[in-house]
Every structure is written in structure tokens, then in C-alpha cells.
Amino acid sequence: xxxxxxxxxxxxxxxxxxxxxxxxxxxxxxxxxxxxxxxxxxxxxxxxxxxxxxxxxxxxxxxxxxxxxxxxxxxxxxxxxxxxxxxxxxxxxxxxxxxxxxxxxxxxxxxxxxxxxxxxxxxxxxxxxxxxxxxxxxxxxxxxxxxxxxxxxxxxxxxxxxxxxxxxxxxxxxxxxxxxxxxxxxxxxxxxxxxxxxxxxxxxxxxxxxxxxxxxxxxxxxxxxxxxxxxxxxxxxxxxxxxxxxxxxxxxxxxxxxxxxxxxxxxxxxxxxxxxxxxxxxxxxxxxxxxxxxxxxxxxxxxxxxxxxxxxxxxxxxxxxxxxxxxxxxxx
Numbered sequence: 001x002x003x004x005x006x007x008x009x010x011x012x013x014x015x016x017x018x019x020x021x022x023x024x025x026x027x028x029x030x031x032x033x034x035x036x037x038x039x040x041x042x043x044x045x046x047x048x049x050x051x052x053x054x055x056x057x058x059x060x061x062x063x064x065x066x067x068x069x070x071x072x073x074x075x076x077x078x079x080x081x082x083x084x085x086x087x088x089x090x091x092x093x094x095x096x097x098x099x100x101x102x103x104x105x106x107x108x109x110x111x112x113x114x115x116x117x118x119x120x121x122x123x124x125x126x127x128x129x130x131x132x133x134x135x136x137x138x139x140x141x142x143x144x145x146x147x148x149x150x151x152x153x154x155x156x157x158x159x160x161x162x163x164x165x166x167x168x169x170x171x172x173x174x175x176x177x178x179x180x181x182x183x184x185x186x187x188x189x190x191x192x193x194x195x196x197x198x199x200x201x202x203x204x205x206x207x208x209x210x211x212x213x214x215x216x217x218x219x220x221x222x223x224x225x226x227x228x229x230x231x232x233x234x235x236x237x238x239x240x241x242x243x244x245x246x247x248x249x250x251x252x253x254x255x256x257x258x259x260x261x262x263x264x265x266x267x268x269x270x271x272x273x274x275x276x277x278x279x280x281x282x283x284x285x286x287x288x289x290x291x292x293x294x295x296x297x298x299x300x301x302x303x304x305x306x307x308x309x310x311x312x313x314x315x316x317x318x319x320x321x322x323x324x325x326x327x328x329x330x331x332x
Contacts, residue, residue, distance in 0.1 A: 007110050007111065008114065009027045009110065010027065010029070010030065010044075010112050011026070012027075012028075012107065012108055012109055012136070014048075014106065016104045022050030023048060024046045024052060025109070026044040026045060026047060027045055027047060029044065030112050031115075031122040032124050035124055035125060035126065039227075040063050040126035042058070043056060043058065052138065057136050057138060060137065061134045064125075066129050066132050067133045068133055072135060075103065077237065079101065079103060081209075082211050082228040083100040083102050085202050086098040086198070088205060096222060098194070100225050100226065103135035104135060104136050105133060105134075106135070107133050108129065110130065111129065115127070137226065145217075146214070147216070147223065147225075195214050197260040200263055201260060201263065203251075203265070204263035204264045207264065208232055209232035210246075210247050212228070212230075213228050214228065231246035244268070251266045
């Protein structure tokens with residue numbers, strides 16, 4: 001909508017289909033309600049025919065980039081993986097304990113001409129551009145806070161802290177009958193036990209990565225979370241992935257509770273050792289690990305192994321004349 005030939009609103013195009021197949025546009029405010037190290041967050045409204053229509057949303061923009069689809073891939077991957085593991089965790093606890101907002105990708109259709117004016121009254125760094133890619137996700141209402149101990153206190157190059165303060169909407173939680181969850185149930189003493197147990201659970205199930213940076217709102221014993229961090233052994237989840245160091249830091253401070261006691265933990269020495277198959281066929285490689293011949297099968301005395309297999313050849317452990325001298329000395 002234009003006023004005196006000036007564009008009034010920030011408006012997005014139709015977003016990608018969400019998990020229910022619904023698509024929306026969004027119109028949002030002229031200034032962000034939060035700017036972190038990576039993102040600027042704007043409050044908007046869903047426009048469309050799906051169940052979110054008319055509800056508040058968060059428009060997330062990359063702060064220092066004219067973002068394209070590839071810039072958001074890691075963020076979307078982290079959210080999808082977190083929600084997948086949250087579903088498994090809910091089955092373990094036999095009730096809906098943890099949910100993650102999964103954002104959808106869209107593009108800026110129109111940028112308000114009044115953004116620059118509002119920057120004078122509400123200073124901020126983000127300058128929206130027409131055509132840049134942003135994401136939409138439900139707006140979280142309630143006491144937004146961090147539920148776990150950050151594992152990235154020692155930030156390195158390329159290792160950015162997660163943006164804090166993202167809101168979401170607690171009223172719209174994916175609902176499912178409790179009967180879909182496992183029948184076994186564990187006693188839960190406090191809500192903090194759930195958050196710490198969930199991070200531990202992600203390592204216990206995957207053996208390759210752990211989900212931290214649990215931030216969002218809590219309603220009863222149900223968490224609705226957003227923008228998770230994932231630390232993986234292979235550092236495959238973007239710049240916020242602290243890899244083995246962050247995983248080690250988590251388990252150094254983590255104390256198991258009645259939910260996660262007995263689950264697998266990360267053990268640096270064991271998990272970092274290379275896996276070697278000592279039973280592989282020796283003909284597969286030209287040079288392989290030396291293996292001693294069995295003494296009893298070759299007529300040698302115990303602890304008197306003289307030959308080693310190397311490159312499919314028998315190599316004497318000592319020259320022939322030295323072995324004869326040793327045998328003569330044994331009778332002296």
C-alpha cells in the first residue's frame with residue numbers, strides 16, 4: 001500500500017509450504033524488536049488461508065548479508081533435525097515435552113520507504129532490501145529465556161553465538177494424541193531436568209551430534225523453542241557448530257538426572273580413536289598392519305615369534321647367521 005507515492009509496508013512474497021502444506025505472506029513492522037550478532041527480528045502478521053492466518057509471526061533477517069536461499073540452508077537444517085529429535089524425545093517421556101519452531105523461507109516483495117525515518121527514532125543496523133530472503137516462524141509469547149548453559153563461552157573465528165530473544169507463539173503448538181507416545185514414563189521432578197535431559201538424549205540417540213542453545217518459552221512442562229545450536233563431531237551444522245570441543249564442554253558440566261541417567265555419554269578418548277578393522281583381508285592393501293604369525297602353528301616356542309607378515313611376504317626378524325648363533329648359545 002502506498003501513501004503519497006511512498007511504500008508504507010514491509011511485505012513478503014508467499015513462503016515455502018510449511019509442514020501442513022500451507023503458505024502465507026507477511027507484513028511486518030518498520031523496525032526490529034531485537035538485533036543479535038547474526039539476525040534481526042521483526043514482528044509481523046501471517047496473511048493467508050491456513051491456521052496461522054491473522055496470528056503474529058517473527059520475520060528473521062540476516063543482519064550483514066543480502067541473503068539468498070543458500071544462506072538459510074543450515075538454519076533450516078538445524079531446526080528440522082531438532083524437531084525430529086524432539087519427537088523421539090517426546091515418545092521417550094510419553095508426553096509432548098519439547099517442540100521446535102521450524103521456519104519457512106520467503107522473499108521480500110516490498111520494502112517500506114519509511115524504514116529510514118524510523119531508524120532515526122529506533123536506531124538499528126539492518127537495512128532491508130527488496131528481493132532478499134527471510135524466514136517466517138510463529139511468534140513466541142511469554143517469558144523468553146535460555147534453558148541450558150551455553151557451550152560456546154570461548155568463541156573462535158567463525159563460531160558465532162546464537163541470536164537471543166527470538167519470540168514465537170505458544171498458542172499454536174503442533175498437537176497430537178498422547179497415545180502416540182511410548183507407554184513407559186519417567187518421573188519428572190523439574191522443568192530444568194527436561195531441558196538438560198533433551199540435550200543428553202540427542203547425543204544418546206545419534207552418537208554424532210548434540211543439540212544445545214535451548215531458548216524459548218515454557219508453559220507448564222512443555223517447551224516451545226527456536227533457533228537451536230547443533231554441535232557435531234564433523235562440524236557439519238554451520239558456523240555455530242562447536243564440534244568436539246563444544247560436545248566435551250557440555251558433558252564436562254552436565255549432571256545426569258532421573259530422566260537421562262544411564263544414557264550414553266561422549267567419551268573423548270573412545271570417540272576420537274580411528275576405527276581399524278584388524279580382520280580385513282590382507283590382499284586388499286599392498287601394505288597393511290603387521291600381524292604376528294601364531295607360534296604354535298609354526299612350531300615356535302611361546303614368545304619366540306620370528307616372522308611377521310608384511311605385504312603378503314614372510315620377512316625374517318633377524319638375519320640367518322644371527323639366528324644360528326642364538327640357537328648355539330642356547331645350548332651353552
